[in-house]
Amino acid sequence: MKKIINDPATVVAESLRGLAAAHGDILDVRDEPAVVLRAGAPVGGKVAVISGGGSGHEPLHGGFVGRGMLDAAVPGAVFTSPTPDAVQSAIQAVTGDKGALLIVKNYTGDVLNFETAAELAAAEGRDVRSVVIDDDVAVADSTFTAGRRGVGGTVLLEKLVGAAAERGDSLDELESLARRVVGQVRSIGVALTAPTVPHVGEPSFALGPDEIEFGIGIHGEPGRERMTAEPADALVERLVAAVVEDLPFERGDDVLLFTNSMGGTPMLELYLAHGIAERRLAERGIGVRRRLVGPYITSLEMQGISITLLKLDDELTRLWDDPVHTAALRWGV
Amino acid sequence: MKKIINDPATVVAESLRGLAAAHGDILDVRDEPAVVLRAGAPVGGKVAVISGGGSGHEPLHGGFVGRGMLDAAVPGAVFTSPTPDAVQSAIQAVTGDKGALLIVKNYTGDVLNFETAAELAAAEGRDVRSVVIDDDVAVADSTFTAGRRGVGGTVLLEKLVGAAAERGDSLDELESLARRVVGQVRSIGVALTAPTVPHVGEPSFALGPDEIEFGIGIHGEPGRERMTAEPADALVERLVAAVVEDLPFERGDDVLLFTNSMGGTPMLELYLAHGIAERRLAERGIGVRRRLVGPYITSLEMQGISITLLKLDDELTRLWDDPVHTAALRWGV
Amino acid sequence: MACTAKDVAAALRTAAEKVAEHRVELVELDRAIGDGDHGENLHRGFTAVVSTLDQAVPETPGAVLKLAATTLISKVGGAAGPLYGTAFLRAATALGDRATMDGAGVAEALRAAVDGVRARGKAEVGDATMIDALEPAAKAAADSARDGDDVAVVLTSAAAAADGGAQSTVDMVARKGRASYLGERGVGHLDPGARSSALLLRAFAEAAR
Amino acid sequence: MACTAKDVAAALRTAAEKVAEHRVELVELDRAIGDGDHGENLHRGFTAVVSTLDQAVPETPGAVLKLAATTLISKVGGAAGPLYGTAFLRAATALGDRATMDGAGVAEALRAAVDGVRARGKAEVGDATMIDALEPAAKAAADSARDGDDVAVVLTSAAAAADGGAQSTVDMVARKGRASYLGERGVGHLDPGARSSALLLRAFAEAAR
Numbered sequence A, B: 001m002k003k004i005i006n007d008p009a010t011v012v013a014e015s016l017r018g019l020a021a022a023h024g025d026i027l028d029v030r031d032e033p034a035v036v037l038r039a040g041a042p043v044g045g046k047v048a049v050i051s052g053g054g055s056g057h058e059p060l061h062g063g064f065v066g067r068g069m070l071d072a073a074v075p076g077a078v079f080t081s082p083t084p085d086a087v088q089s090a091i092q093a094v095t096g097d098k099g100a101l102l103i104v105k106n107y108t109g110d111v112l113n114f115e116t117a118a119e120l121a122a123a124e125g126r127d128v129r130s131v132v133i134d135d136d137v138a139v140a141d142s143t144f145t146a147g148r149r150g151v152g153g154t155v156l157l158e159k160l161v162g163a164a165a166e167r168g169d170s171l172d173e174l175e176s177l178a179r180r181v182v183g184q185v186r187s188i189g190v191a192l193t194a195p196t197v198p199h200v201g202e203p204s205f206a207l208g209p210d211e212i213e214f215g216i217g218i219h220g221e222p223g224r225e226r227m228t229a230e231p232a233d234a235l236v237e238r239l240v241a242a243v244v245e246d247l248p249f250e251r252g253d254d255v256l257l258f259t260n261s262m263g264g265t266p267m268l269e270l271y272l273a274h275g276i277a278e279r280r281l282a283e284r285g286i287g288v289r290r291r292l293v294g295p296y297i298t299s300l301e302m303q304g305i306s307i308t309l310l311k312l313d314d315e316l317t318r319l320w321d322d323p324v325h326t327a328a329l330r331w332g333v
Numbered sequence C, D: 001m002a003c004t005a006k007d008v009a010a011a012l013r014t015a016a017e018k019v020a021e022h023r024v025e026l027v028e029l030d031r032a033i034g035d036g037d038h039g040e041n042l043h044r045g046f047t048a049v050v051s052t053l054d055q056a057v058p059e060t061p062g063a064v065l066k067l068a069a070t071t072l073i074s075k076v077g078g079a080a081g082p083l084y085g086t087a088f089l090r091a092a093t094a095l096g097d098r099a100t101m102d103g104a105g106v107a108e109a110l111r112a113a114v115d116g117v118r119a120r121g122k123a124e125v126g127d128a129t130m131i132d133a134l135e136p137a138a139k140a141a142a143d144s145a146r147d148g149d150d151v152a153v154v155l156t157s158a159a160a161a162a163d164g165g166a167q168s169t170v171d172m173v174a175r176k177g178r179a180s181y182l183g184e185r186g187v188g189h190l191d192p193g194a195r196s197s198a199l200l201l202r203a204f205a206e207a208a209r
Ligand SMILES: Nc1ncnc2c1ncn2[C@@H]1O[C@H](COP(=O)(O)OP(=O)(O)O)[C@@H](O)[C@H]1O
Pocket: A079, A080, A081, A107, A108, A109, A110, C030, C034, C035, C036, C037, C038, C041, C077, C078, C079, C080, C081, C083, C117, C120, C121, C122, C123, C128, C129, C130, C131, C176, C177, C178, C191, C192, C193, C194
């Protein structure tokens, strides 16, 4: 394993120091437990929006802290959900009178740790709600399993809820907005190579020179099937079809198309894939009204992409267009 | 080789289609020859700023087309300078009364092809000047060689010159600004892995499991030396020292620090490296006043980073802060 | 012979050693069907438990277990952190402020721990999780305690049952945890959490001897 | 026997075949000390030259070479595009509108071509570039033409000299082109542009026989 690190045990803390140094105007980083806080938080008159999860998915979540998006991010160890005390410390630091909404990706660890933190916060008399995002169509949805994973849709959810919080929506309104977004966003990913977790030192899985993992998770967890690599046209059609058929998205729908790099995919390939996805959707009569293309929810150096579709209406489009000023997403400011 | 492509011969054209689809509000893409043009160009009352070079370095240059930066980008085949007719077609499409400035990275191919295009444009009666950027300290600078390569400094140069063009500076002013920037920006890079050019199908060079290439170029050309991997603290100090000693940057200098990912490096590691660079500069009494962290000039999926330092003054700081609205850099709008 | 707070603390130290020894194995098991952090997470957690115990050992077995629980909750993260945290917390609650714990006490604490994990994670036997090791362990402990066995024997019975239970996950299709994403492809793999549960019980049994 | 526009066109087709055959070799040579595109670039360029010639063959050798030059300039890119483009353009200019080209004409055209590349790229013999193949080739062609040799013999002499010249780059420290970044580390490698120059001359010689 070759990595630009000093020690696997201190990777996250050291990386957060760099994030703080680079974006001191937007955010503050606190240590032990590690949390990333919006500069000047708690911001009066708004619900605090908080998310977090294992590290290794940067810019998620710390890169989305700032005006119009998150008030705090709670980074765990690499690919490991953060502990309740860290979540609690973020809640305490940024929550004002209007309460806090926790955006939780649907992984057993995230759900359990955020749940515990929310209970602790409630015991302190705070109004804290959680919304769980589970947009990954690669995984069968069933109450008898851990359920679907939270993946690309998380980025969109954080932007939309963050914008609504910024304009002063109440916790009730935010919670129902968040549930609505969760109901109409779907994603799927594919991996060409595996990520290498620093403390493991070896790739998370082995893929042959012609193999890809279709339906990959963002922690290098396996997905639907291992298959032979295929040309971009066929692969992107496979991704688009899986997402479109799931909700389903239908002729006449307006959507936001998010073409995400898993970290190690060249932008040249990412835009190529995005172009194909646009055409496949146009052929289906689905109108792409907004788009996001880039590495926004990654799995370390993993090569691969994911496609996320969100059904848009005027309200969501407005919230998407609203100003945002974070390390990784910025417009209107 | 696993890549999200259809055919090595059409990679660039297909990727540009995706870029156009994603950013139709900012730019237009034309085919044969391929050029990326600022939407609405030529923009009245300003000098056209044009750059280009081989593809595979995305977001450079197409991702920097837009308000406050480039009027046109000319993408060649992967790692291959574009041809003069492509450059000429970009010049014709975006140049108004105030002429055009070409920003050329110092590679034999880029210099020769842009030179030819500039001659052709001059023959058409246009006022076109070129500025060559050669900021890579890894290479010995000598008039008896091809000279230093243009690398990370190119991104900063395009931003600063683009901002000055936007506010209406004349071609003379832009040319001298550009030369001033070239005089006070320096970079160096390191690779942990090699990029794979689509038509080659194999990594551009072979690195052992513990080897890194110090002083790498952005086309996977070798640099100063092949060495054993070392902890981030030592590696970043080595990069910072090489850059600082070259200009030299001195105690009391104000600088912009640009920590760039070569494409495949996780953001977790990139920010970690950035944090170390900030501290090493602080120890030297060099004041980091602005920073840019991310994958902005890449070498396909190559893992590695580069460090660029630009000496700032009030004028350059103002130009850096000026609004920019491109696919890859955006603020103030 | 019943065991004291000191004995419980010693058992936790043994557990920490066992986790350290098997860190790589647990990472590898998790890498195969999950995300490869289980060994690292537990190692971080139990190292912290030992540091805490180095400062001061609380007075009762229950208090020691509670300290371990809060330390694990705040250091482990992932799914295993809250689950093992809950297990230790429930065991502590079951023991209350008793000064010592005999074989029956161990069985009682283990039952409470396992029920806590079940309530928390909503997994049942057959879902290919730590429950497949813990549930048979709790049953075996109860049987052994009913026979009047002492702490060491109760724990040894529990550990043996946990080993068998863990092994049974190899043939299962996981329905909880990260391995559930794999469906049929997860068959043939030992669940890392089941393995770590068996290792912890083994460590406690060894310490009790 | 002097050659016509048709013969020049045929020679360019042979050159295109040669480049196609050696595409991978040229890519590999460039990958070792440069950026791995030389074979791909030339292949793209000469394929385009053949397509252009498929549409219509101009009337004079000079006009054919000029068409090749502009096609190469607009299709090859990189360093090789403008350099080979210049070479063919200067050769075309040297030939003017002569209807045929004899051995002396070949030597004259080659001299002009090589001087053009030198002017454009500012490389001299010993810098480890295509100049190391082209300069001896031009000299050998001049000697051969002075002896009254015909086109085929002049080109064969040039090609042989180019081979030797290209081979000499193996021991050089490159001072121009991408290989110059390597310094001493570039020693031991054949320059891809020198190799392609030798291949082109070899193709022309074969076509002339
Ligand atoms: N719902 C659950 N109930 C019981 N145990 C579970 C549950 N989900 C996961 N586990 C256990 O946790 C183990 C994984 O722990 P760990 O790797 O530390 O967490 P994560 O899955 O968050 O990376 C699994 O092997 C399994 O035994």
